[in-house]
Amino acid sequence: MAEERGTHDHDHDHDLTFQPNIEDGEPGRYELMTYAIRELLMEKGHLTPEELRAAQEKVESLQKSDGAMIIAKAWTDPDFKQRLLDDGNAALAEVGVDAGAAKMTVVENTDDVQNVVVCTLCSCYPRAVLGMPPDWYRSKSYRSRVVIEPRKVLSEFGTDVPDDMTVRVHDSLADLRYLVIPRRPEGTEGWSEEQLAAIVTRDTMVGVANPTAS
Amino acid sequence: MSGNFAPGDTVKVISTHPPGHRRTPYYIRGKTGEIERVCGDFANPEELAYGFDGLPKKTLYRVRFKQSHVWDDYAGPETDTVDVDIYEHWLLPA
Incomplete structure (x- = not known):
């Protein structure tokens, strides 16, 4: 297979570019802390996923x-x-x-x-x-x-x-x-x-x- | 309002670098400016950041600084300013 590909002029894989994903890269310290606090608040019943979504939607729709x-x-x-x-x-x-x-x-x-x-x-x-x-x-x-x-x-x-x-x-x-x-x-x-x-x-x-x- | 300063007063920002959550940027510490307006009393954000109640409230001011005073090599007219909101406990009479 490798030999077969070698018959091409060059390796096409290198030409492909991808749009980066928003989640690319390791999460930072504060990002991890944010996830942790969010999970804790939800586990303890202080925040529901629906409340979080609604708050986010409100801010982003202004x-x-x-x-x-x-x-x-x-x-x-x-x-x-x-x-x-x-x-x-x-x-x-x-x-x-x-x-x-x-x-x-x-x-x-x-x-x-x-x-x-x-x-x-x-x-x-x-x-x-x-x-x-x-x-x-x-x-x-x-x-x-x-x-x-x-x-x-x-x-x-x-x-x-x-x-x-x-x-x-x-x-x-x-x-x-x-x-x-x-x-x-x-x-x-x-x-x-x-x-x-x-x-x-x-x-x-x-x-x-x-x-x-x- | 409880503030000790009035519009037009000359004030100096305390030049100190305590650890923790501070709302006074480094570039303005130690600089002298003029009270532009008194903004009111607010719970102290430097205390709120750690879960305290931020009381007693602190008086917030808008302080106007000449850019040529803030930056040694400022490229612009003498009249250019930067207005910064600063809490009373960061200000001294000057």
């Missing part, structure tokens, strides 16, 4: 569209925007969003300030309004570099901030969660909230990009 709707409302209703800036949790509750125990801190981009959000310690993120954080937000590279060289990181996202504007990095570490109100772009005068919400993407609410009218 959509960035909630955030976009909130920004569109802030753009068209200055009083609502002010309430968001003053007390994020209360203003979000008005539109039916429960931000939970964390303190929602809403910051506004202006002609002079570009805000950008990070969590240098882990991956604190306003999940209640934006859903799950993107992989880049959780990456070590983003978490370390955006604090040290924010302008370079922003330009890698295609966002060049002129030197006469302030770049304000917000390190979200414990009990605060941040939402950025982007600048409403020119050319959107008279647009409906639905039209406006359509141009507000996730990244514009983290502050690494800015919305455009097109």
Whole structure:
């Protein structure tokens, strides 16, 4: 058999590539501890598989569209925007969003300030309004570099901030969660909230990009 | 609110490196900044992490630091800042 295969030009097996499996690699120490605690909680009746699944489904089904709707409302209703800036949790509750125990801190981009959000310690993120954080937000590279060289990181996202504007990095570490109100772009005068919400993407609410009218 | 600091106060982050679960990042320890706002009182996450009740609650602040002060070779205008949420027990008047 080996000789037969030897008649081929080369060994085809080497050309095959596979998509890596999510479970590839040895589980880490914390992963194992998580499995162990999960098993213990279930064994002792503190958590059911159904409760775990439902909690996971809830977190993963939160959509960035909630955030976009909130920004569109802030753009068209200055009083609502002010309430968001003053007390994020209360203003979000008005539109039916429960931000939970964390303190929602809403910051506004202006002609002079570009805000950008990070969590240098882990991956604190306003999940209640934006859903799950993107992989880049959780990456070590983003978490370390955006604090040290924010302008370079922003330009890698295609966002060049002129030197006469302030770049304000917000390190979200414990009990605060941040939402950025982007600048409403020119050319959107008279647009409906639905039209406006359509141009507000996730990244514009983290502050690494800015919305455009097109 | 029980906090000892008010917006505009200059504060210095304690430069200490205790073991355990800490919510103040290394890069900001020992740096001087200005209280931007008082965020309220929260159960201390450094105690909650070990199953304690986190009481008494600690006052949380948003402290604004000039990037040119935090990083020796910061490449950007003097006006650039990093705002960090820090608990009262990490702050000293400066």
